[in-house]
Amino acid sequence: MTQAGPVAIAAAAVLDDGAIVEVRFSDGRARRFPSLWLRDHCETPDCLHPETQQRLVDVFAFDAPVLAAGAGPAEGGRTLRVVWRSEDHESRLSADLLAGVDDGGAPETARSLWPDAAFPDGLPTVPYAAVRAGDAGMLDWLETVERVGFCLVDGVPPTPDATRDLAERIAYLRQTIFGDFWDAAANMEHADTAYTPLAITPHTDSTYSIDAPGLQMFHVIEFDGEGGESVLVDAFAIAEDVRRDHPEAFAALSTIPVPARYLEDGVHLEARRPVIRLDAAGRVEQVSFNHHDRAPFLLPEAEQRAFYDAxxxxxxxxxxxxRQLVFGLRPGGVLLFDNWRTLHGRLAYSGRRRLCGAYHNREDFESRLRTLRRSQARKAA
Ligand SMILES: [Fe+2]
Incomplete structure (x- = not known):
């Protein structure tokens, strides 16, 4: 990301009898801030802890209404200075905060949808050496997953240790009923089709989990048979096509909570959410689709029909x-994908196939992206 340099505060005006402060920035933009908001976000050390960045000021404990008496640029425009009518405190708020704060219409992540599974230039892939070399390679890998929904790494040593090390470079691993890192040939260690050589239709994992893992990683480290190709499908592309062409189905899929469950001895996990979960702005945030793990539920007749249709x-x-991207995973090629977006499946196979992999929490994926972006932006500055 390139930046045109820091934005400064050019001017400020107190409006609406002290209830509003309008700030004009050096790039010509203007934003209006309620005085209560400004007091709540004051960045002086007694209001915002300088180390933890946690809020110390409590505007709800104030007796008098919060009204500005004056406001203007300070420190060469790097901060806004506000003085208050009923309080002897001089607030400071940085230009970065005021210019950059999210106004609820957060820009959509630059997603690139692939309704038709065509990648004429080859599948998105980063070299193992680049990911290990430092933050730039790791950021490239994770940003590709964020944008496209998956990305391969090639040249990874086909061992569980190297695979685990690569997964841990993203973030700590998610602990689940399958452990934190699995390394499995076909067996029935768990009551799940993933542990058999049968075909598996495209799905997301852990629809039965309240907080389904955000990322999933696979590495086939041994294979001596036939078949077993991976299948990926862009479920966000399906969601947008359904929204455009089948509004009734979209309404059903985005509102009817669908229960899912996982049963094995001593375990009964259950969660429910719509197949298409939207954020407050109506953008698709998560797809949860797993035909195999859907739990019994009965709806009123008309709704049941609408659900089955959709x-x-x-x-x-x-x-x-x-819509299906079908490709063979072979030793050395690690697949990382967004389990909130990309459906994955597998064709049936013969022979011995040893697969290892791991999950990461969504929040840790997003946290890593933010910290990597910040460190790369600092380097570029
Ligand atoms: Fe799966």
């Missing part, structure tokens, strides 16, 4: 060959 449509779209 779920069947989504299922058929996920099975369309044109």
């Amino acid at each position: 779920y069947g449509l989504f299922h058929r779209m996920a099975s369309e060959p044109a």
Whole structure:
């Protein structure tokens, strides 16, 4: 990301009898801030802890209404200075905060959807050496996953240790009923089709988990048979196609909570959420789709019909060959994908196939992206 240099505060005016402060920035933009908001976000050391960045001021304990008496640029425009009517305190707020604060219409992550699974320039791939070399390679890998929904790493030593090390370079691993790192040949260690050589239709993992893992990583470290190709489908592309072409199905999929469960001896996990979960602005935030793990539930008749129509449509779209990216995973090629977006499946196989992998929490993926971006921006500055 390139930046045109820091934005400064050019001027400020107290409006609305002290209730509003309008700030004009050096780039010509103007923003209005309620005085209560400014007092709540004051950045002096007694209001915002300088080390932890945690709020210390409590505007809800104030007796008098918060009204500005005066406001203007300070420190060469790097901060806004505000003085108050009923309080002897001089507030400071940085230009960075005022210019950059999210106004609720957060810019959508630059997503690149692939309704047709065509990658004429090859699948998104980063070299193992680049990921290990430092933050730039790691950021490139994770930003590709954020944008496209998956990315491969090639040249990884086909060992569990190297795979685990690579996964831990992203963030600490998610602990689940399968452990934190799995290393499995076909067996029935767990009551799950993933542990058999059968075909698995495209799905997201852990629909039965309240907080489904945000990332999943696979590495086939041994394979001596036939088949077993991975299948990936962009579920966000399906969601947008359904929204455009089938509004009734979209309404059903984005509002009817679907229960899912996982049962094995001593375990009964259960969670429910709509197939398409939207954020407050109506953007698709998460797809949860797993036909195998859906739990029994009964709806009123008309709603039940609407659900089956919509779920069947989504299922058929996920099975369309044109939407399915099918490729062989071989030792050395690690696949990392967004488990809130990209459906994954597998064709049946013969022979011995040893697969290892791990999950990461969504929040740790996002945290790593933020810290990597900050460190790269600092280097570029
Ligand atoms: Fe899976």
